[in-house]
Amino acid sequence: MTTFEGTYNDNIQTLRMAIVIGRFNDLVTSKLLAGCQDCLRRHGMDVSTDGEQIDYVWVPGSFEISLVAKRLAASGQYDAVICLGAVIRGDTPHFDYVSSEVSKGIAAASFQTGVPVVFGILTTDTMQQALERAGIKNNLGWGYGLSALEMASLMKKLPTSAP
Numbered sequence: 749m750t751t752f753e754g755t756y757n758d759n760i761q762t763l764r765m766a767i768v769i770g771r772f773n774d775l776v777t778s779k780l781l782a783g784c785q786d787c788l789r790r791h792g793m794d795v796s797t798d799g800e801q802i803d804y805v806w807v808p809g810s811f812e813i814s815l816v817a818k819r820l821a822a823s824g825q826y827d828a829v830i831c832l833g834a835v836i837r838g839d840t841p842h843f844d845y846v847s848s849e850v851s852k853g854i855a856a857a858s859f860q861t862g863v864p865v866v867f868g869i870l871t872t873d874t875m876q877q878a879l880e881r882a883g884i885k886n887n888l889g890w891g892y893g894l895s896a897l898e899m900a901s902l903m904k905k906l907p908t909s910a911p
């Protein structure tokens with residue numbers, strides 16, 4: 749039998765990715781993006797906005813992320829799509845609607861297209877908690893980049909469905 753594993757440095761120069769970022773709570777999401785870019789750049793990708801390897805798509809908020817992620821993943825142009833958003837609990841039930849829809853939507857985008865779609869959505873009670881995860885203590889954006897590299901590599905190694 750075989751053990752399948754993705755790595756972080758497979759054909760780095762030929763990878764294509766898309767990153768979808770919510771503008772809502774941009775103070776947080778722009779930091780997640782910076783962490784994610786730092787990871788991808790240090791693994792050898794060209795992360796420049798006018799480069800050939802990564803397309804960036806900004807959307808109003810996390811609610812809109814899955815629609816766009818699905819479109820990008822279905823295009824067949826990307827080895828992985830990374831979604832970055834920050835949903836912060838306020839005094840209204842909005843948090844529950846937005847966080848539930850974006851998590852279901854991202855999972856669906858991935859299942860329906862067969863393309864890895866990384867769930868890089870912070871869901872926190874406070875802005876302080878979100879900022880701590882976006883650079884003050886740790887930057888989870890870095891890990892989201894790593895997940896995209898690993899999954900892009902793994903998906904190329906797994907068997908495909910029989911004809």
Ligand code: INI
Binds near residue numbers: 770
């Ligand atoms: N969008 C977020 O990304 N994070 C939030 O915390 C948030 N809250 O709490 O309202 C949020 N709302 C906007 C939403 O994603 C849509 O952009 C908006 O409802 C328009 O469809």
